[in-house]
Amino acid sequence: MAGTSPRGGSASPALSRRSVLQIGGIGAFLFATGACASGSGTDGSDDASPGTAADTLRIAVSSYLSSWDQDFVGFDPIALMLYKNVFPYMIDYGVTEVDGSRILDTENIVATFAESFEPNEDQTVWTLKLRRGVTFASGNEMTAADVKWSKDRAFAAQANVAGIYRTIGLTEPDQVTIVDDYTVQFTQAFPSALTRQIQAISLYVFDSEEAKKHATDADPWATEWFANNAPTGGYFNVERAVQGQEIVLAANEGYPGPDPAQTKTIRISVVPAAANQRLQLEAGDIDVALGIGQRDIADLKNTDGVKVISAASNEQVAIQMSVTTAPFDNVDVRKALAHAVPYDQIINNVYGGDARPTKSLVPLDMPGYDERGYPYGYDPDAARAALAAAGVDQISSELVYATDNDTQQQIAVLVQSEARKVGIELELVPLDPATLAERRQQKNIPLQITAGQLWVNDVEYMLATSFVEGANLNYSNYVNPELEEIYERSHTVVDPAERNELWLRVQEILAADVPWAILCQPNFNLPVREEVSGWVQPMDGLARLRYLSASA
Amino acid sequence: MVDLRAAGGPADSADDAAPVVATGTARGGRFATVLISVGATILAVVALAAIAAPLLSSWGPQEIDPAGTLLPPGGSHPLGTDINGMDVWSRLLHAGRLDLGIAVAAVALAVLAGTTLGLVAGYFGGWIDDVLMRLLDIFQAFPTFILALAVAALLGGGTVNLILTIALVNAPGYARLVRAEVRSVRELPFIDAAVTSGASHLGVLWRHVLPNSLTPVRVIAPLGCGWAMLTLAGLSFLGLGISVPTAEWGSMISLGSPDVVAGRWWTSVPPGLFLLISVFGFSLLGEGLQERAEAKRR
Amino acid sequence: MRIARFVARRLLQLVPVLLGVIVATFVLVRVLPGDPIRTILGPNATEVEAAAARARYGLDQPLWKQFLDYLGGLLTGDLGTSIQSGNAVAGELALRVGPTLQLVVLAVAVAVLIAVVGGIWSARRADRAADHGIRVLALIGNSVPEFWLGLVLVLVGYSMLGWFPAPSGRVDPDTNLTPITGAELIDAALTANGPAFTSALAHLALPVATLAIVVVAPLLRSVRASALEVLHSEAYTAAAAHGLRDRLLRRGYLVRSALVRLPSLAALVFGTAVGSTVLIEYVYSWQGFGQWALRGLLYRDFPVVQASVLLIAVCYVLVFLIADVVHAILDPRVKI
Numbered sequence A: 001m002a003g004t005s006p007r008g009g010s011a012s013p014a015l016s017r018r019s020v021l022q023i024g025g026i027g028a029f030l031f032a033t034g035a036c037a038s039g040s041g042t043d044g045s046d047d048a049s050p051g052t053a054a055d056t057l058r059i060a061v062s063s064y065l066s067s068w069d070q071d072f073v074g075f076d077p078i079a080l081m082l083y084k085n086v087f088p089y090m091i092d093y094g095v096t097e098v099d100g101s102r103i104l105d106t107e108n109i110v111a112t113f114a115e116s117f118e119p120n121e122d123q124t125v126w127t128l129k130l131r132r133g134v135t136f137a138s139g140n141e142m143t144a145a146d147v148k149w150s151k152d153r154a155f156a157a158q159a160n161v162a163g164i165y166r167t168i169g170l171t172e173p174d175q176v177t178i179v180d181d182y183t184v185q186f187t188q189a190f191p192s193a194l195t196r197q198i199q200a201i202s203l204y205v206f207d208s209e210e211a212k213k214h215a216t217d218a219d220p221w222a223t224e225w226f227a228n229n230a231p232t233g234g235y236f237n238v239e240r241a242v243q244g245q246e247i248v249l250a251a252n253e254g255y256p257g258p259d260p261a262q263t264k265t266i267r268i269s270v271v272p273a274a275a276n277q278r279l280q281l282e283a284g285d286i287d288v289a290l291g292i293g294q295r296d297i298a299d300l301k302n303t304d305g306v307k308v309i310s311a312a313s314n315e316q317v318a319i320q321m322s323v324t325t326a327p328f329d330n331v332d333v334r335k336a337l338a339h340a341v342p343y344d345q346i347i348n349n350v351y352g353g354d355a356r357p358t359k360s361l362v363p364l365d366m367p368g369y370d371e372r373g374y375p376y377g378y379d380p381d382a383a384r385a386a387l388a389a390a391g392v393d394q395i396s397s398e399l400v401y402a403t404d405n406d407t408q409q410q411i412a413v414l415v416q417s418e419a420r421k422v423g424i425e426l427e428l429v430p431l432d433p434a435t436l437a438e439r440r441q442q443k444n445i446p447l448q449i450t451a452g453q454l455w456v457n458d459v460e461y462m463l464a465t466s467f468v469e470g471a472n473l474n475y476s477n478y479v480n481p482e483l484e485e486i487y488e489r490s491h492t493v494v495d496p497a498e499r500n501e502l503w504l505r506v507q508e509i510l511a512a513d514v515p516w517a518i519l520c521q522p523n524f525n526l527p528v529r530e531e532v533s534g535w536v537q538p539m540d541g542l543a544r545l546r547y548l549s550a551s552a
Numbered sequence B: 001m002v003d004l005r006a007a008g009g010p011a012d013s014a015d016d017a018a019p020v021v022a023t024g025t026a027r028g029g030r031f032a033t034v035l036i037s038v039g040a041t042i043l044a045v046v047a048l049a050a051i052a053a054p055l056l057s058s059w060g061p062q063e064i065d066p067a068g069t070l071l072p073p074g075g076s077h078p079l080g081t082d083i084n085g086m087d088v089w090s091r092l093l094h095a096g097r098l099d100l101g102i103a104v105a106a107v108a109l110a111v112l113a114g115t116t117l118g119l120v121a122g123y124f125g126g127w128i129d130d131v132l133m134r135l136l137d138i139f140q141a142f143p144t145f146i147l148a149l150a151v152a153a154l155l156g157g158g159t160v161n162l163i164l165t166i167a168l169v170n171a172p173g174y175a176r177l178v179r180a181e182v183r184s185v186r187e188l189p190f191i192d193a194a195v196t197s198g199a200s201h202l203g204v205l206w207r208h209v210l211p212n213s214l215t216p217v218r219v220i221a222p223l224g225c226g227w228a229m230l231t232l233a234g235l236s237f238l239g240l241g242i243s244v245p246t247a248e249w250g251s252m253i254s255l256g257s258p259d260v261v262a263g264r265w266w267t268s269v270p271p272g273l274f275l276l277i278s279v280f281g282f283s284l285l286g287e288g289l290q291e292r293a294e295a296k297r298r
Numbered sequence C: 001m002r003i004a005r006f007v008a009r010r011l012l013q014l015v016p017v018l019l020g021v022i023v024a025t026f027v028l029v030r031v032l033p034g035d036p037i038r039t040i041l042g043p044n045a046t047e048v049e050a051a052a053a054r055a056r057y058g059l060d061q062p063l064w065k066q067f068l069d070y071l072g073g074l075l076t077g078d079l080g081t082s083i084q085s086g087n088a089v090a091g092e093l094a095l096r097v098g099p100t101l102q103l104v105v106l107a108v109a110v111a112v113l114i115a116v117v118g119g120i121w122s123a124r125r126a127d128r129a130a131d132h133g134i135r136v137l138a139l140i141g142n143s144v145p146e147f148w149l150g151l152v153l154v155l156v157g158y159s160m161l162g163w164f165p166a167p168s169g170r171v172d173p174d175t176n177l178t179p180i181t182g183a184e185l186i187d188a189a190l191t192a193n194g195p196a197f198t199s200a201l202a203h204l205a206l207p208v209a210t211l212a213i214v215v216v217a218p219l220l221r222s223v224r225a226s227a228l229e230v231l232h233s234e235a236y237t238a239a240a241a242h243g244l245r246d247r248l249l250r251r252g253y254l255v256r257s258a259l260v261r262l263p264s265l266a267a268l269v270f271g272t273a274v275g276s277t278v279l280i281e282y283v284y285s286w287q288g289f290g291q292w293a294l295r296g297l298l299y300r301d302f303p304v305v306q307a308s309v310l311l312i313a314v315c316y317v318l319v320f321l322i323a324d325v326v327h328a329i330l331d332p333r334v335k336i
Helices: A017-042 A077-086 A144-157 A160-167 A195-202 A208-214 A223-228 A274-283 A294-301 A331-340 A343-350 A380-390 A406-422 A433-442 A459-467 A481-490 A496-513 B026-051 B088-124 B126-140 B144-155 B159-186 B189-196 B201-213 B215-237 B249-260 B269-297 C002-031 C036-041 C047-056 C063-076 C089-124 C129-143 C146-160 C184-190 C194-231 C234-241 C246-258 C262-284 C289-298 C302-330
Strands: A056-061 A091-098 A101-111 A114-119 A125-130 A176-180 A183-187 A236-241 A246-251 A265-270 A288-290 A306-311 A316-321 A395-402 A424-431 A447-452 A516-522 A524-529
Touching (some): A101 A306, A125 A144, A144 A183, A160 A195, A274 A288, A288 A524, A294 A306, A294 A524, A331 A406, A331 A424, A331 A516, A343 A516, A380 A406, A395 A433, A406 A424, A424 A433, A459 A481, B026 B088, B088 B215, B126 C002, B144 B159, B144 B215, B144 C302, B215 B269, B249 B269, B269 C129, C036 C047, C089 C184, C089 C194, C089 C262, C089 C289, C129 C194, C146 C262, C289 C302
Parallel strands (some): A056 A265, A056 A288, A395 A447
Antiparallel strands (some): A114 A125, A176 A183, A316 A516
């Protein structure tokens, strides 16, 4: 019998019955491990005994954060939410109850890491007093030097914080002074009603001693170190952060302020596809899904084991019309579009009824809101009349929206369909983030769908960000001299009643000029497992994880 | 889907190679006929349905039904409605026009461009050939879908741009094929005879070289159409292709994919199936043609 | 050695091609519409801030200087800094190549295995129902849109049957796997972490299956065709007539010859697989190279796009080279 070994170094498997069995065996092994692994994956959160609080909360987000450095990061909502929880913020909003649900209270700012934050008589000098003995993870104590270094860094970065500091009259680093080891003073150029809210956003602190160890001549603010290493000393510490796996947060036992973290460990996993988040929520693999879209919310309301936390929100969805681009440079054409939009159909079809109609460009719950701010409703006849007043029969233009945004796409389709009926032909143009940013820069977008919420609950801030000349969110290129004048005046008017009068005038102006078609304010919906409680609705859209807990 | 052009890749190894030769039996010849006829029939049915779409559906492809979104199949909607309230069945049929149309147009354009390049490179040889081949090498150093992504990002969406994108990405393959054929045909004695007897280069190219070099292209083209459809769907799925509210299978799948999880199969499964069936039709056709070509070579 | 000279000659031929790729990508990515700087600054940025950011990434320099800097960086292994994250691109790349390669290599390996087994089995029953059946099945697999297939497999394998883990992440975090290469299977093997290994396998099952199903057809056809050629050759018929045992016939004659063209085709398939990973990674939340590259393209992150395109081109080209060499070794007809 000849030898059975093949000549040469053939690497192919033998094709005998034995090999088929081998392959079959491997297949069976794979299935078995699959069954085991999926089994081990699903009983993570059911382990604790009934009646006690679970130790771990599992949250899903839709992307990994791009950087840990809050001063130098781009616009990244996931990162911003994480920062809110892992940076030590000196002050934050308190909590209040409205209609049975808890929300962050913009009228009531409390000192969390700090001991107090108070103004002087004329409200130009604000004093921040720190607590003693609060440390970062490195062991370094949190002192005034850290606050000063952090805000110097913010000014040097010329980014978000420097921008909003300008609105309260802080433009130079030397307006921030160290009085002693635990006291810092902020001397504003003018008193502002916005200070507490602005500082709630801006007073986050880095471990400056640790930072100086990693700073170099070329990189004096240690940007490379901070991009890759999470900050410490916040409400939570980052225990582990591995690309593509998870971010694990551990409650900071040394947090000195009110409302400490209710859950010891929070595990954040990255699940980009909303459908997958939904699957995992239904299976109990995660407890909170931050990133599920509108279309799954309706289904999840009826799913066992899952509840949808719903709260009124100040998010505004609008179509911003460019007043400098034809054909919307004509106010009658803008009015025509405002009458052509099917507001109720949008609220019902896109949001399943889960959105509030609104009658002003000022958000619904903002002090000063008035129904006269937007006197336009769905009225095709009025739309055609407005077009006739503009002297045209038929116009065509483009409606721009963000490319992977489900709700914006649905809104666009509805608006296109109705606008066509009154003689406005719109081409739908979905744009990727880079092209959208570029075109916004070039200010050549006639119509765009925007959605967002203001971080400071005040009309002055709204004007500063969205309606004064050159404002960053002023995509409609809107300018109105009277509005500018009111804005200037509002800097120094501190009395609420007086401010509300100003705001009424603002809304009358905006109603006449109609630079936006304001669609609705969708409610905030968060699907979570039944056992999760403690949710506090954030008006800036950034979840405060320390209030969350899950009973097992 | 794997792009089943026989030649591919930057190295010259496959340059002079013809499609894989296989032997078969007489039964193989009949199998080839079966493949071709079944493939052609499938494609004919899909094309017919697409053309007759307005007759076969009671809603327009972009008509919004005020009764609601994501309605299950039933009533006037044989396959229900999608997230925008549009009739799925109508969109399914109308999408066939765009998908089939773009795929065939793109491949036609690619064949045209590729054949011209291949003819020129193969016939004239020399430095023209070298330069063209180097350029093609650079093109083919990218996997085709990646190249399609980049070009689509550059040109943007829209029917014409997508035809250009897919054609651009496919053309090098055909160029290589034709070039290989031309090089072998060029050596044949009757070409020499034609040139010596005074025929112009162009005349020789047109009358003698071209007809003989197109055989592999005819065989590969159907498979290329299938690949073009999948690329179009893939680009639309990622948001770089045809966009809403135009009906196209890939973008329908993209719109409907979050619904699968909820058990709403009718928004994404039917377009995927139609896509699968159409591409399968092209694959059968191509496989049959290849089978027959191989049988002839024996 | 002749093979070494063959390889060296081929490598030299590749240099101009790669140079062409580098230049083409550099130009292409800057020609794309869209401004990467604006995407990272968010809506509150002023012109001053944008200019500062542009300077930080060297984008205010003239184009030729940017290109030279880029080339110089390439030679020292510095692939630039990602505009989106501020991290070194080389580092981000290293993190993500492992998981994707793991997926692609496994899928192609599984596909090759099925192709070899199925192709030879099919060839030996040529033109009978079984043969036709297998070929048609493979064709169907080849015609399926991979993103749709992924969705369906998730629905069936996870949602309905519960056999496979949720499509998020590549390994169960409870297993505490230390990342070394980024490829979980290798890391688990290196650290002798049993649970991590099985967990990684379980997470790999569905994406590998998706990719393998899609690429198996051309491989199967190639094996079948080569096998048929051998089966009908005179040498084989003679050997069979002499009464050689079946197993010897198969091992000695059939398999080796049938595999001759496989390397080239596997290389071609490898390229397609790399393209498909972009779609498959999205469906399975793989957080690998494909998703990173796509995101870079959508945000016009120049260094990321340049690096990922370059890597893909290099891999693609190298794979073809290896395939050629293997082909040359296996097939005595090819002159080196």
